[in-house]
Amino acid sequence: MRLFRDSGILMLRSLRESMRQPAIEIGNLFIPLFFFAVTVGAISSISEQAFGVSNFTGFQLPVAMLQAIAGSAVAGAGIVNDIQKGYFDKLALTPTPRPALVLGRMLADAVRAVVLVGVIIAVGILTGAGMESGPLGALLLLVIAAAFSLSYTGFAVSLALKTGSNQAVQLSFLLFFPLLFLAPAFAPKEVFSGWLEFLATINPVTYILEGSRSLVLNGWEPDRLLKAFAAIAGIAAVTISMTVWAYRTRKV
Numbered sequence: 494m495r496l497f498r499d500s501g502i503l504m505l506r507s508l509r510e511s512m513r514q515p516a517i518e519i520g521n522l523f524i525p526l527f528f529f530a531v532t533v534g535a536i537s538s539i540s541e542q543a544f545g546v547s548n549f550t551g552f553q554l555p556v557a558m559l560q561a562i563a564g565s566a567v568a569g570a571g572i573v574n575d576i577q578k579g580y581f582d583k584l585a586l587t588p589t590p591r592p593a594l595v596l597g598r599m600l601a602d603a604v605r606a607v608v609l610v611g612v613i614i615a616v617g618i619l620t621g622a623g624m625e626s627g628p629l630g631a632l633l634l635l636v637i638a639a640a641f642s643l644s645y646t647g648f649a650v651s652l653a654l655k656t657g658s659n660q661a662v663q664l665s666f667l668l669f670f671p672l673l674f675l676a677p678a679f680a681p682k683e684v685f686s687g688w689l690e691f692l693a694t695i696n697p698v699t700y701i702l703e704g705s706r707s708l709v710l711n712g713w714e715p716d717r718l719l720k721a722f723a724a725i726a727g728i729a730a731v732t733i734s735m736t737v738w739a740y741r742t743r744k745v
Contacts, residue, residue: 503597
């Protein structure tokens with residue numbers, strides 16, 4: 494289909510842009526690994542006594558993964574750049590299917606996320622995180638990374654299409670941190686106080702974290718994995734709807 498062919502071409506264009514700025518991708522990898530090392534170093538010695546987590550390295554691995562995915566979400570900024578240069582509107586006048594104009598950028602984000610998460614998983618295993626679900630579990634973590642990247646980056650893409658502003662696009666990155674810190678990122682949800690436990694329960698990032706952790710710490714737990722993919726699907730439903738609306742109502 495032309496949609497997939499043109500999306501692939503635009504995806505490669507976006508990846509080539511990233512390859513020209515390797516320092517950005519190094520930063521996207523360094524920051525989650527830095528927080529991973531600092532958090533594990535500070536808390537791992539007391540985690541079992543404090544809240545019953547014996548493998549805190551494995552507990553923190555999915556947090557570093559999600560941070561890397563959020564950091565690699567640059568599709569919105571790329572679209573803003575194309576809009577400001579007039580290139581986006583030129584593409585819209587070609588026979589290229591309209592969805593490919595945004596899907597190519599989003600797929601490139603997913604590829605970047607998979608590469609970064611792959612490195613983080615390798616570092617985590619080398620530092621003692623383990624992988625109770627084995628190689629297939631590690632592969633599924635990469636699938637989760639790609640799926641979450643596609644759903645998460647849709648928010649920035651919708652803001653880019655609607656506003657054409659980098660400042661507005663940056664709001665999508667700021668949104669991620671409240672969602673992460675209101676999830677059981679540093680301790681199990683069971684030790685949260687009442688109000689925080691409630692917020693964590695309605696937070697979709699909670700279920701993505703718990704599903705990913707189950708692969709690292711416990712092996713195959715289908716119920717947690719189903720909840721993780723359901724949470725990703727829910728986020729995707731919202732962000733894709735926002736993107737479609739932003740594109741249709743965009744003023745040229």
